[in-house]
Amino acid sequence: VAVVATALSVEPDVAPEPLAMLGSSIALSISDIPFAGPTGSVNVGLIDGKYIINPDAKQREQSLINLTVSGTDEAILMVEAGAKEVSEEEMLQGIMFAHEAIKEQVKFIKKMAKEIGKKKAKVDVYHVDAKVDKAVRKYADKLMDKVLDEFDRTKRDEKEQELDEKVFKHFGEILEEHQKDIETSLYNLKKEKVRAKISEKGIRPDGRSTHEIRPIWCETGLLPRVHGSAVFTRGQTQVLTTCTLGTVSDMQSIEGLHPEDEVKRYMHQYNMPPYTTGEARPLKSPGRREIGHGALAERSLEPVLPSFDEFPYAIRTVSDVLSSNGSTSQASVCGSTLALMDAGVP
Structure with missing residues (x-):
């Protein structure tokens, strides 16, 4: 999917960036393209302790923050910011302030899509073959643990390559037909184990805890x-x-x-x-x-x-x-x- 936003005319007091993001969200929402939105987008300024939605040019010069936020009515998806040394609490409050405005935008876009939107097209999404996935996970589970026990990245990459070769050889009879399934299954298995190791044991891939930094x-x-x-x-x-x-x-x-x-x-x-x-x-x-x-x-x-x-x-x-x-x-x-x-x- 390619969405092109073109600025045809720009008024200095109205920043074009949030409008481009809004236009993209509206275009996708009323089209037949499957879309997990709609999303809303705003700029936020902070002047004399007060937050401002979509500040004008003069307000942007005076503002302590230059914050752009995009999200759905349920969650924030994107934050881009520049600031003149503000606290984390002030920045967080600015993001939450933006989300309230985004909720109103999303509500309006949903109403628009309901009135003029096209019926969404059905798209066949790729999924790993369930039988292949189960077989790969059963064979590679313990082998993947050994790979991730290596904290040196270079050595870990070498061991991962050896694991891939071993798995491909083991599933040689179905490799030609299901190579993509096998590769995807291995990738998902590694991703799940890395995440679990960090969240449950507090160990990152290079052996550091979640509170340590590299030398x-x-x-x-x-x-x-x-x-x-x-x-x-x-x-x-x-x-x-x-x-x-x-x-x-x-x-x-x-x-x-x-x-x-x-x-x-x-x-x-x-x-x-x-x-x-x-x-x-x-x-x-x-x-x-x-x-x-x-x-x-x-x-x-x-x-x-x-x-x-x-x-x-x-x-x-x-x-x-x-x-x-x-x-x-x-x-x-x-x-x-x-x-x-x-x-x-x-």
């Missing part, structure tokens, strides 16, 4: 030709961030949908080459992941940067992922913080 080490001032640099390592995840400073002319001009986006003083790039996960793919132009993670780190750091009056420079940080085993975006934020400090940014 962390950092170093700054690695590169002599930039204003600031730092490497942040957490477990097998490692990110090298550089920081360079420039004049006003180095600020990035933007033709965006919001008037406040005309110029960007702080720029954050995120790069994750294929070799960081052991892949042999060629380098290509930035994808959604690179753009999204760069925007995420940029959004988290911008509120704590000094104002232009205090520090009249353009600031660019570039986070290059060197190795990835979870949360490179968090490592990018930490590496950027160190690089900014190394560059002397107050």
Whole structure:
């Protein structure tokens, strides 16, 4: 299913993002496409202790939070936020405040779908063959436990590959016809066991408890030709961030949908080459992941940067992922913080 939302006209006081999400929800709800919605979407601001639904341009400048929430009438599904250092309680209250508005939107969309919506099409959804699933689980149950008892990721991957080969060989007579069923059954079995191990025994795949973090080490001032640099390592995840400073002319001009986006003083790039996960793919132009993670780190750091009056420079940080085993975006934020400090940014 492809849903395309096109902004045809934009009023500065009305953010187009929640309207695009609402339009998508309405289009799916009244179509014959099976949909577990409808969903609603709103922006939330916080000014002088009061929450505001879909704040206008002036209110967005004054707001302590820039929060976008989407969900059904029963649960929150998506949260995206930037904030000027607010408490967890204030952010949680903002999310709950948004949910009340979302419930009203969903109620209206349901009424709309009832009046003009098409009858939903019946779609054949793939399910694992029950007999194959039962047989695979019976054979692989204890073998999977042994695989997950290995805490070293590299060794665990090797053992998992050996398990797959052993299972395929055991079910050789039906492999050609039911390979997808066997693979899916093994995947579901592993997923269930990993989740159970975490929730019931408090043991994560690498042996840590739910309260432990991976070993962390950092170093700054690695590169002599930039204003600031730092490497942040957490477990097998490692990110090298550089920081360079420039004049006003180095600020990035933007033709965006919001008037406040005309110029960007702080720029954050995120790069994750294929070799960081052991892949042999060629380098290509930035994808959604690179753009999204760069925007995420940029959004988290911008509120704590000094104002232009205090520090009249353009600031660019570039986070290059060197190795990835979870949360490179968090490592990018930490590496950027160190690089900014190394560059002397107050």
